[in-house]
Amino acid sequence: MTNPSSATEMIVSFGEMLIDFVPNVAGVSLAESTGFLKAPGGAPANVACAITKLGGSSAFIGKFGDDEFGHMLVNILKKNGVNSEGVCFDQDARTALAFVTLKKNGEREFMFYRNPSADMLLKESELNIGLIKQAKIFHYGSISLISEPCRSAHMAAMKAAKEAGVLLSYDPNVRLPLWPSPEAAREGIKSIWTEADFIKVSDDEVAFLTQGDPEDEKNVMSLWYEGLKFLIVTDGEKGCRYFTKSFKGSVKGFSVKTVDTTGAGDAFVGSLLCSIAKDNSLFHDEKKLKEALTFANACGAICTTQKGAIPALPDTAAAQQLISNSS
Numbered sequence: 001m002t003n004p005s006s007a008t009e010m011i012v013s014f015g016e017m018l019i020d021f022v023p024n025v026a027g028v029s030l031a032e033s034t035g036f037l038k039a040p041g042g043a044p045a046n047v048a049c050a051i052t053k054l055g056g057s058s059a060f061i062g063k064f065g066d067d068e069f070g071h072m073l074v075n076i077l078k079k080n081g082v083n084s085e086g087v088c089f090d091q092d093a094r095t096a097l098a099f100v101t102l103k104k105n106g107e108r109e110f111m112f113y114r115n116p117s118a119d120m121l122l123k124e125s126e127l128n129i130g131l132i133k134q135a136k137i138f139h140y141g142s143i144s145l146i147s148e149p150c151r152s153a154h155m156a157a158m159k160a161a162k163e164a165g166v167l168l169s170y171d172p173n174v175r176l177p178l179w180p181s182p183e184a185a186r187e188g189i190k191s192i193w194t195e196a197d198f199i200k201v202s203d204d205e206v207a208f209l210t211q212g213d214p215e216d217e218k219n220v221m222s223l224w225y226e227g228l229k230f231l232i233v234t235d236g237e238k239g240c241r242y243f244t245k246s247f248k249g250s251v252k253g254f255s256v257k258t259v260d261t262t263g264a265g266d267a268f269v270g271s272l273l274c275s276i277a278k279d280n281s282l283f284h285d286e287k288k289l290k291e292a293l294t295f296a297n298a299c300g301a302i303c304t305t306q307k308g309a310i311p312a313l314p315d316t317a318a319a320q321q322l323i324s325n326s327s
Helices: 004-009 043-053 068-079 129-134 150-163 182-190 203-210 217-221 264-278 280-284 286-303 316-326
Strands: 011-014 018-023 036-041 058-065 083-090 097-102 108-113 137-140 167-170 198-202 230-234 239-244 248-252
Touching: 011 043, 011 129, 011 150, 011 264, 018 068, 036 043, 036 068, 036 097, 043 058, 043 068, 043 137, 043 264, 058 068, 058 129, 068 083, 083 129, 129 150, 137 150, 137 264, 150 167, 167 264, 182 203, 198 203, 198 264, 203 217, 203 230, 217 239, 230 264, 230 286, 239 286, 248 286, 264 280, 264 286, 280 286, 286 316
Parallel strands: 011 058, 011 137, 018 097, 058 083, 137 167, 167 198, 198 230
Antiparallel strands: 018 036, 097 108, 230 239, 239 248
């Protein structure tokens, strides 16, 4: 179901899509696990699928190995209604894999196989610039900044988007095992910080980036810069905090039975970007913003109630149901 205006509301997501191998029993180490479930993952791709699941319009730009896993992932994008015109394949590199351990509390540990994986080898010349320029919002993370040539492709894509008047959305999604060092991660993530129109960080990421207490508003505000339209801090099940030029506040989360937190932040971001694409006066209208964030919190919460990211992404009806049940 596409509405005629959906082309102008398209959100283009840039970066990595990979396969997460999740132990079929929670709370065991990778070594102890006897079997794994294969789950499509990668934050930018999760966001693209979250958007279409909510009836929005999205596209994904990234590179896959020309292998069974790569073709499987692109088919998942297509099945989820994500535009895949920005996708390309590498003959020589494999699709990235990650092994994800779920601890007893549903939190995760990662072990990555990327040496180098196809997504890291996306070149500037392979970018579908036309697709980027058609977007209302261009969304990205920081994993695509770790190595060349993908970093240069990322910078070129951001520049093309900015020049075309597209809004830039950044969710750094800190994954320390992928960076050479924590310092390199902090520096890399901050290297493009002041390009974005909106930024979403988790409380843990605030702690990592500021090396201070994420509860302390002074620390959070050290991440603010002139030109940012708004900054969102997600606080897990507690909900989120929002900061704009003219107002700030918090929106409560929803209490659900958490099985796996994978993709919760992406469900939240996808939902919020959908709301912004439809109506970017949200930054100036606190009541509208709070409604959008309540809906995004509901999407994030629902996503934690089953394993894997993309299969667990909610539709609009499920999110509305949770909101009305909770009120």
